[in-house]
Amino acid sequence: MTRRATNILGVVAIAMVATTIGLGLSLPRTVEQHEYSRLIAIHPPLAWVSYVSFGVTALASAFYLWPRTRSRYWDLLAGASAEISAVFTALTLITGSIWGRPTWGVWWVWDARLTLTALMLALLLGYLALRRVPGDVGARGKRSAAVALASAMVIPIDHFAVDWWTTLHQDSSIERAKDTLGGPFVAAMLVGFVAFTVFYAGLLVLRFRVEQLEDRFESDGLDQALAARRAEAFPRREPEVVG
Amino acid sequence: MGYVAAGYSITVVVLAGYALRTVARARALRRRLPGS
Numbered sequence: 379m380t381r382r383a384t385n386i387l388g389v390v391a392i393a394m395v396a397t398t399i400g401l402g403l404s405l406p407r408t409v410e411q412h413e414y415s416r417l418i419a420i421h422p423p424l425a426w427v428s429y430v431s432f433g434v435t436a437l438a439s440a441f442y443l444w445p446r447t448r449s450r451y452w453d454l455l456a457g458a459s460a461e462i463s464a465v466f467t468a469l470t471l472i473t474g475s476i477w478g479r480p481t482w483g484v485w486w487v488w489d490a491r492l493t494l495t496a497l498m499l500a501l502l503l504g505y506l507a508l509r510r511v512p513g514d515v516g517a518r519g520k521r522s523a524a525v526a527l528a529s530a531m532v533i534p535i536d537h538f539a540v541d542w543w544t545t546l547h548q549d550s551s552i553e554r555a556k557d558t559l560g561g562p563f564v565a566a567m568l569v570g571f572v573a574f575t576v577f578y579a580g581l582l583v584l585r586f587r588v589e590q591l592e593d594r595f596e597s598d599g600l601d602q603a604l605a606a607r608r609a610e611a612f613p614r615r616e617p618e619v620v621g
Numbered sequence: 622m623g624y625v626a627a628g629y630s631i632t633v634v635v636l637a638g639y640a641l642r643t644v645a646r647a648r649a650l651r652r653r654l655p656g657s
Binding site for chain 1: 624625627628629631632633635636639640643644646647650651653654
Protein backbone atom coordinates (compact mmCIF):
# COMPACT_ATOMS: atom_id res chain seq x y z
CA MET A 379 0.00 0.00 0.00
CA THR A 380 1.40 3.41 -0.99
CA ARG A 381 2.01 6.14 1.56
CA ARG A 382 -0.73 8.26 -0.03
CA ALA A 383 -3.27 5.43 0.24
CA THR A 384 -2.26 4.85 3.88
CA ASN A 385 -2.73 8.55 4.64
CA ILE A 386 -6.19 8.56 3.02
CA LEU A 387 -7.15 5.44 4.99
CA GLY A 388 -5.96 7.12 8.19
CA VAL A 389 -7.95 10.32 7.57
CA VAL A 390 -11.11 8.33 6.69
CA ALA A 391 -10.68 6.15 9.81
CA ILE A 392 -10.24 9.17 12.12
CA ALA A 393 -13.26 10.93 10.55
CA MET A 394 -15.41 7.82 10.97
CA VAL A 395 -14.40 7.29 14.58
CA ALA A 396 -15.10 10.99 15.27
CA THR A 397 -18.56 10.56 13.67
CA THR A 398 -19.22 7.52 15.87
CA ILE A 399 -18.28 9.49 18.97
CA GLY A 400 -20.51 12.39 17.90
CA LEU A 401 -23.44 10.07 17.21
CA GLY A 402 -22.90 8.09 20.41
CA LEU A 403 -22.74 11.12 22.69
CA SER A 404 -25.85 12.65 21.10
CA LEU A 405 -28.02 9.57 21.70
CA PRO A 406 -31.09 10.20 23.88
CA ARG A 407 -31.35 9.06 27.51
CA THR A 408 -33.35 5.86 28.01
CA VAL A 409 -35.78 4.99 30.80
CA GLU A 410 -33.99 1.76 31.63
CA GLN A 411 -30.32 2.81 31.52
CA HIS A 412 -30.44 6.63 31.45
CA GLU A 413 -27.39 8.03 29.59
CA TYR A 414 -25.32 4.84 29.98
CA SER A 415 -26.88 3.36 26.80
CA ARG A 416 -24.68 5.83 24.89
CA LEU A 417 -21.79 3.42 25.41
CA ILE A 418 -23.48 1.16 22.85
CA ALA A 419 -21.81 3.14 20.04
CA ILE A 420 -18.31 2.06 21.14
CA HIS A 421 -18.44 -1.06 23.36
CA PRO A 422 -19.91 -3.64 20.89
CA PRO A 423 -17.80 -2.27 17.98
CA LEU A 424 -14.61 -2.60 20.10
CA ALA A 425 -15.56 -6.21 20.89
CA TRP A 426 -16.28 -6.86 17.19
CA VAL A 427 -12.82 -5.60 16.15
CA SER A 428 -11.17 -7.68 18.88
CA TYR A 429 -12.78 -10.78 17.27
CA VAL A 430 -11.96 -9.71 13.70
CA SER A 431 -8.33 -8.93 14.48
CA PHE A 432 -7.83 -12.20 16.38
CA GLY A 433 -9.56 -13.97 13.46
CA VAL A 434 -7.07 -12.37 11.04
CA THR A 435 -4.22 -13.64 13.27
CA ALA A 436 -5.70 -17.16 13.18
CA LEU A 437 -6.23 -17.07 9.40
CA ALA A 438 -2.71 -15.76 8.72
CA SER A 439 -1.35 -18.45 11.08
CA ALA A 440 -3.24 -21.14 9.15
CA PHE A 441 -1.70 -19.85 5.89
CA TYR A 442 1.73 -19.92 7.56
CA LEU A 443 1.29 -23.49 8.80
CA TRP A 444 0.02 -24.74 5.42
CA PRO A 445 3.23 -25.73 3.53
CA ARG A 446 1.92 -24.51 0.14
CA THR A 447 1.18 -21.01 1.38
CA ARG A 448 3.99 -20.70 3.95
CA SER A 449 5.59 -17.27 3.76
CA ARG A 450 7.16 -14.90 6.28
CA TYR A 451 4.46 -12.42 5.22
CA TRP A 452 1.72 -14.43 7.01
CA ASP A 453 3.77 -14.76 10.20
CA LEU A 454 4.38 -11.00 10.34
CA LEU A 455 0.72 -10.26 9.56
CA ALA A 456 -0.40 -12.60 12.36
CA GLY A 457 1.88 -10.85 14.86
CA ALA A 458 0.78 -7.37 13.78
CA SER A 459 -2.92 -8.19 14.05
CA ALA A 460 -2.52 -9.94 17.42
CA GLU A 461 -1.04 -6.83 19.05
CA ILE A 462 -3.94 -4.71 17.79
CA SER A 463 -6.36 -7.38 18.98
CA ALA A 464 -4.85 -7.19 22.48
CA VAL A 465 -5.44 -3.40 22.53
CA PHE A 466 -9.07 -3.76 21.39
CA THR A 467 -9.76 -6.64 23.79
CA ALA A 468 -8.39 -4.60 26.71
CA LEU A 469 -10.61 -1.65 25.65
CA THR A 470 -13.61 -4.00 25.40
CA LEU A 471 -13.02 -5.11 29.00
CA ILE A 472 -12.49 -1.54 30.24
CA THR A 473 -15.55 -0.02 28.53
CA GLY A 474 -17.65 -3.03 29.54
CA SER A 475 -16.57 -2.63 33.13
CA ILE A 476 -17.37 1.11 33.01
CA TRP A 477 -20.83 0.27 31.62
CA GLY A 478 -21.37 -2.50 34.17
CA ARG A 479 -20.67 -0.37 37.24
CA PRO A 480 -23.75 1.94 37.01
CA THR A 481 -26.10 -0.66 35.44
CA TRP A 482 -25.16 -3.88 37.29
CA GLY A 483 -23.74 -2.23 40.39
CA VAL A 484 -20.34 -3.93 40.06
CA TRP A 485 -17.16 -3.31 38.06
CA TRP A 486 -16.58 -7.00 37.44
CA VAL A 487 -18.40 -10.31 37.75
CA TRP A 488 -17.12 -13.79 36.86
CA ASP A 489 -19.77 -14.15 34.18
CA ALA A 490 -19.09 -16.45 31.19
CA ARG A 491 -18.78 -13.59 28.65
CA LEU A 492 -16.53 -11.43 30.82
CA THR A 493 -14.36 -14.34 31.94
CA LEU A 494 -13.89 -15.60 28.38
CA THR A 495 -12.99 -12.10 27.15
CA ALA A 496 -10.40 -11.85 29.93
CA LEU A 497 -9.11 -15.29 28.91
CA MET A 498 -8.89 -14.05 25.31
CA LEU A 499 -6.71 -11.12 26.42
CA ALA A 500 -4.49 -13.49 28.43
CA LEU A 501 -4.13 -15.79 25.39
CA LEU A 502 -3.23 -12.85 23.15
CA LEU A 503 -0.60 -11.60 25.61
CA GLY A 504 0.80 -15.13 25.90
CA TYR A 505 0.97 -15.41 22.11
CA LEU A 506 2.78 -12.05 21.84
CA ALA A 507 5.24 -13.17 24.54
CA LEU A 508 5.84 -16.43 22.67
CA ARG A 509 6.71 -14.47 19.53
CA ARG A 510 9.48 -12.72 21.51
CA VAL A 511 11.19 -15.97 22.57
CA PRO A 512 14.61 -16.03 20.88
CA GLY A 513 15.31 -18.85 18.47
CA ASP A 514 15.14 -20.00 14.90
CA VAL A 515 12.71 -17.80 12.94
CA GLY A 516 11.03 -20.73 11.16
CA ALA A 517 10.51 -22.81 14.32
CA ARG A 518 9.29 -19.78 16.23
CA GLY A 519 6.83 -18.95 13.44
CA LYS A 520 5.38 -22.47 13.38
CA ARG A 521 5.12 -22.63 17.19
CA SER A 522 3.41 -19.23 17.34
CA ALA A 523 1.03 -20.10 14.50
CA ALA A 524 -0.04 -23.34 16.20
CA VAL A 525 -0.70 -21.47 19.46
CA ALA A 526 -2.67 -18.74 17.63
CA LEU A 527 -4.87 -21.30 15.88
CA ALA A 528 -5.59 -23.20 19.10
CA SER A 529 -6.21 -19.95 21.04
CA ALA A 530 -8.66 -18.63 18.42
CA MET A 531 -11.12 -21.31 19.55
CA VAL A 532 -12.03 -18.86 22.31
CA ILE A 533 -13.66 -16.46 19.78
CA PRO A 534 -16.83 -18.47 18.98
CA ILE A 535 -17.10 -19.68 22.59
CA ASP A 536 -16.90 -16.08 23.85
CA HIS A 537 -19.40 -14.87 21.24
CA PHE A 538 -21.99 -17.57 21.96
CA ALA A 539 -21.38 -17.62 25.74
CA VAL A 540 -24.45 -15.42 26.28
CA ASP A 541 -26.63 -18.02 24.49
CA TRP A 542 -25.03 -21.14 25.97
CA TRP A 543 -24.90 -20.05 29.60
CA THR A 544 -27.00 -17.87 31.87
CA THR A 545 -25.03 -14.65 32.05
CA LEU A 546 -25.43 -11.21 33.55
CA HIS A 547 -24.20 -9.82 30.25
CA GLN A 548 -27.02 -9.19 27.79
CA ASP A 549 -27.48 -11.33 24.67
CA SER A 550 -26.81 -10.10 21.10
CA SER A 551 -26.32 -6.30 21.22
CA ILE A 552 -27.87 -5.71 17.77
CA GLU A 553 -31.04 -7.72 18.55
CA ARG A 554 -31.41 -6.06 21.92
CA ALA A 555 -30.87 -2.56 20.50
CA LYS A 556 -33.46 -3.21 17.77
CA ASP A 557 -36.03 -4.54 20.25
CA THR A 558 -35.59 -2.18 23.20
CA LEU A 559 -33.64 0.94 22.23
CA GLY A 560 -34.68 1.83 18.68
CA GLY A 561 -33.30 3.18 15.40
CA PRO A 562 -30.78 5.84 16.53
CA PHE A 563 -29.03 3.35 18.83
CA VAL A 564 -28.83 0.69 16.11
CA ALA A 565 -27.57 3.29 13.59
CA ALA A 566 -24.89 4.61 15.97
CA MET A 567 -23.75 1.09 16.75
CA LEU A 568 -23.60 0.08 13.06
CA VAL A 569 -21.61 3.23 12.20
CA GLY A 570 -19.32 2.27 15.10
CA PHE A 571 -18.82 -1.24 13.67
CA VAL A 572 -17.74 0.19 10.28
CA ALA A 573 -15.66 3.02 11.81
CA PHE A 574 -13.65 0.80 14.17
CA THR A 575 -13.16 -1.81 11.43
CA VAL A 576 -11.72 0.88 9.10
CA PHE A 577 -9.57 2.16 12.00
CA TYR A 578 -8.33 -1.39 12.56
CA ALA A 579 -7.42 -1.67 8.85
CA GLY A 580 -5.38 1.53 9.10
CA LEU A 581 -3.63 0.36 12.26
CA LEU A 582 -2.90 -3.02 10.66
CA VAL A 583 -1.14 -1.36 7.69
CA LEU A 584 1.02 0.71 10.08
CA ARG A 585 1.74 -2.16 12.47
CA PHE A 586 2.57 -4.55 9.63
CA ARG A 587 5.20 -2.07 8.38
CA VAL A 588 6.73 -1.97 11.86
CA GLU A 589 6.78 -5.78 11.91
CA GLN A 590 8.57 -5.86 8.52
CA LEU A 591 11.11 -3.23 9.63
CA GLU A 592 11.78 -5.07 12.92
CA ASP A 593 12.27 -8.28 10.98
CA ARG A 594 14.79 -6.57 8.69
CA PHE A 595 16.51 -4.94 11.65
CA GLU A 596 16.77 -8.31 13.39
CA SER A 597 18.23 -10.08 10.33
CA ASP A 598 20.65 -7.17 9.59
CA GLY A 599 21.77 -7.23 13.23
CA LEU A 600 22.34 -10.99 13.01
CA ASP A 601 24.39 -10.56 9.83
CA GLN A 602 26.54 -7.90 11.51
CA ALA A 603 27.05 -10.08 14.62
CA LEU A 604 28.07 -13.07 12.43
CA ALA A 605 30.50 -10.87 10.48
CA ALA A 606 32.04 -9.64 13.77
CA ARG A 607 32.43 -13.24 15.06
CA ARG A 608 34.03 -14.30 11.77
CA ALA A 609 36.43 -11.37 11.98
CA GLU A 610 37.38 -12.41 15.54
CA ALA A 611 37.89 -16.07 14.60
CA PHE A 612 39.74 -15.44 11.34
CA PRO A 613 41.56 -12.11 11.66
CA ARG A 614 42.88 -10.75 8.38
CA ARG A 615 46.68 -10.85 8.18
CA GLU A 616 48.42 -7.75 7.01
CA PRO A 617 50.53 -8.55 3.91
CA GLU A 618 54.24 -8.72 4.69
CA VAL A 619 56.35 -6.14 2.95
CA VAL A 620 59.27 -7.79 1.22
CA GLY A 621 62.54 -6.01 0.50
CA MET B 622 -22.41 11.40 32.48
CA GLY B 623 -19.13 10.56 34.25
CA TYR B 624 -19.12 6.88 33.26
CA VAL B 625 -20.00 7.63 29.63
CA ALA B 626 -17.32 10.35 29.41
CA ALA B 627 -14.78 7.99 30.99
CA GLY B 628 -15.60 5.22 28.51
CA TYR B 629 -15.27 7.48 25.48
CA SER B 630 -12.17 9.30 26.80
CA ILE B 631 -10.27 6.11 27.60
CA THR B 632 -11.10 4.67 24.17
CA VAL B 633 -9.92 7.80 22.34
CA VAL B 634 -6.74 8.18 24.42
CA VAL B 635 -5.75 4.50 24.11
CA LEU B 636 -6.43 4.26 20.37
CA ALA B 637 -4.75 7.59 19.58
CA GLY B 638 -1.78 6.74 21.82
CA TYR B 639 -1.36 3.31 20.24
CA ALA B 640 -1.59 4.73 16.68
CA LEU B 641 0.98 7.47 17.46
CA ARG B 642 3.31 4.98 19.15
CA THR B 643 3.13 2.70 16.09
CA VAL B 644 3.97 5.60 13.75
CA ALA B 645 6.88 6.60 16.02
CA ARG B 646 8.21 3.01 16.09
CA ALA B 647 8.14 2.85 12.27
CA ARG B 648 9.99 6.19 12.00
CA ALA B 649 12.64 5.17 14.55
CA LEU B 650 13.27 1.86 12.76
CA ARG B 651 13.49 3.60 9.37
CA ARG B 652 16.12 5.97 10.78
CA ARG B 653 18.18 3.03 12.08
CA LEU B 654 17.87 1.10 8.82
CA PRO B 655 19.57 3.00 6.00
CA GLY B 656 17.90 2.66 2.61
CA SER B 657 14.37 2.00 3.86
